[in-house]
Amino acid sequence: MDNELFALAERLGQSLKTKGHKIATAESCTGGWIAQALTEVPGSSAWFDRGFVTYSNNAKVQMLGVNPQTLAQNGAVSAEVAKEMAAGALANSEADWAIAVTGIAGPDGGSEEKPVGTVYIAWQNKTGFSKVERLSLSGNRHKVRSQTVKKAIDGMWVFNTQ
Numbered sequence: 001m002d003n004e005l006f007a008l009a010e011r012l013g014q015s016l017k018t019k020g021h022k023i024a025t026a027e028s029c030t031g032g033w034i035a036q037a038l039t040e041v042p043g044s045s046a047w048f049d050r051g052f053v054t055y056s057n058n059a060k061v062q063m064l065g066v067n068p069q070t071l072a073q074n075g076a077v078s079a080e081v082a083k084e085m086a087a088g089a090l091a092n093s094e095a096d097w098a099i100a101v102t103g104i105a106g107p108d109g110g111s112e113e114k115p116v117g118t119v120y121i122a123w124q125n126k127t128g129f130s131k132v133e134r135l136s137l138s139g140n141r142h143k144v145r146s147q148t149v150k151k152a153i154d155g156m157w158v159f160n161t162q
Contacts, residue, residue: 009037012157016047024095025051026085029103033149049095064088079132082122097125099152105144
């Protein structure tokens, strides 16, 4: 793991631990990379509850309770699905916060409406805060995924410290 990512994960962990909060992740395009980065930090068991890798639509429905109609109407790569993934991670964990990501890392799978590099990140907590952001990233598959992981962790730190 690169030093920047470790520093972001460590900073988030310190913030969560200080507040007595725990986090869960729901990941599609990042394939568990956010959870891996967070658990790379020594002592992360104090603030990391669990991670869901829900790459397929069926996994999103079965593990996180994403509504099949939401998937059919909006597609897996959408703000609506990201938000339902975050809500599902909270509902199926003991976490106070959840990060959810869904996107098109490439090199295939993009469309005119949702080109490769389109990613949605949702941050949500149990007290009602919810934010979804659409990213338009460039680069190869690794770069799209790496940028997503960093943005997800950094955004979570920002929201947790407000």
